[in-house]
Amino acid sequence: MFMGEYRPSIDEKGRIAIPVRLRKAFGEERLIDTLILTHGFDKCIMAFREADWREFVEGKLVPLSQADPRNRMRLRFLMGGAAECELDKQGRIIIPQHLKEYAEIGEDVTILGLYNRIEIWASAMYARYRPDGESMNAFAGELGF
């Protein structure tokens, strides 16, 4: 499963190296070499493995009736915003321009591993969203700690 927080750099060509820890997250033997990137639900970019993405699309997105305008917008948001990114031989991806703009990606990025998905944030943006310990107190109760 995907876990952890990473701060890789973006080089002049706009490439971001995906940490090996994440590429190995589903088995040492075969490194992940393709990710599907799309709009995230806050100002970030979500990324999935191919198989998970396909399952998500066909399970959740395709069944949505396109007669409902809201569903059309949802499909545009998630499918229209998506991009299949192959990692190069050094394990880097190039983020499409429209997603960089959406997440306001600049120099510094923060990558989060979140079980079955990855999130890519502009570090400055994540600093604003990042949960602090105080606000987690209530949640701790819900969890039964």
Place this chain on the structure above:
Amino acid sequence: MFMGEYRPSIDEKGRIAIPVRLRKAFGEERLIDTLILTHGFDKCIMAFREADWREFVEGKLVPLSQADPRNRMRLRFLMGGAAECELDKQGRIIIPQHLKEYAEIGEDVTILGLYNRIEIWASAMYARYRPDGESMNAFAGELGF
């Protein structure tokens, strides 16, 4: 499957290059060389592969009772507005005049890949329709994120 957002240009002859990523969306080996264009449900143009279009027409459109005036209008909108467009040797199409007017296509276009269909928007028009992350939050809940 079709996915992603692209912003090709329209040249002086009115030609639009269909991105190779979309042409390869159903298999590297066989590039798509024909698209069926018709009116979209918002102010855009929809495009299908030949096979999907045929399936849509025979599955959804033909069964509509022509006794109902609304169904006659729907058939005119979708079938009457349709055009079979062959891509030229460089992978470009020319959009029929009536569809360009309908979608208010000008200089800049945005193309979306949406699983089994493509949408072609005037970029300015799509900028107004484009969903933002905030309005998707409710949807995130429905999806179980």
Place this chain on the structure above:
DNA sequence: ACACAAATCCCCACTTTTCCCCACAGACAA
């Protein structure tokens, strides 16, 4: 039927983008 204009499409050339490949730097362990 013929001339002319307009539209269509093939082909070539140029620019931009993408990606493969090599090299190197830093971290860590043997």
Place this chain on the structure above:
DNA sequence: TTGTCTGTGGGGAAAAGTGGGGATTTGTGT
């Protein structure tokens, strides 16, 4: 140190996108 593993930077080839000349086809009017 010497090795490997990971992340970083950049040259250069190939692919994709863009623009326009010019031949062929289509349609229109005389």
